[in-house]
Amino acid sequence: MKVFGTDYDGVIINIEPQKSKAFGELLNKEWGIDKETAEKFWIKTGGFSRRYKFDYFYNKQFGEKLSDDAYSKIEYEFSNLLRKELYPNIKILPYALDLLKFARSHFDYLFISSGIPMEELKYLVELNGLSKYFDLILGTNKKYLSKNDHFNQIIRSQKPDLLIFVADSPEDMKIARQANAIPIGIPTNHTAAELLTAGAKYV
Secondary structure, three states, rough: EEEEEOOOOOOOOOOHHHHHHHHHHHHHHOOOOOOHHHHHHHHHOOOHHHHHHHHHHHHHHHOOOOOHHHHHHHHHHHHHHHHHHHHHHHOOOOOOOHHHHHHHHHOOEEEEEEEHHHHHHHHHHHHOOOHHHHHEEEEEEOOOOOOOHHHHHHHHHHHHOOEEEOOOOOOHHHHOOOOEEEEEEEEEEEEEEHHHOOOOOEE
């Protein structure tokens, strides 16, 4: 079984810079966080779940854990902002369709592993007209808290002989290596050197 996985934002599309700005503006408005600090943190923590990013700043600002209800409220606001202002104008990256066509014709199973909340990710993939290329779309929710959970699911269900994962963040390279996948880095938002240092087999 040959399995091909990919991150979404940073590989198929790239709105990480815009999302980081929206994140900074929202946290500044709601929690008084410095915009630039939040923006830089968003990019730096590519590969981590959205929940992780909100948790970090809430704990840093208020010294306590972000409740599920409070997270749902602010995440809903953030998600709505993205759907209204960013997602309608998204275009897939120039090489992305070629990559997916190649993977579809050379691999037995294709999946997405993203830190974007599950329902929002499925909406986004459908909006981009790419659902037909994937056998499984994995974002985050209460069952899948992180990409480690995604890889555990893939390994358990597909038992791959070959597992390749393409992504754009150092954290993704580390997670893929831990899952005995071959990590391929795309230097969209991080340098080739950063990806290689984190464990990318190829960039």
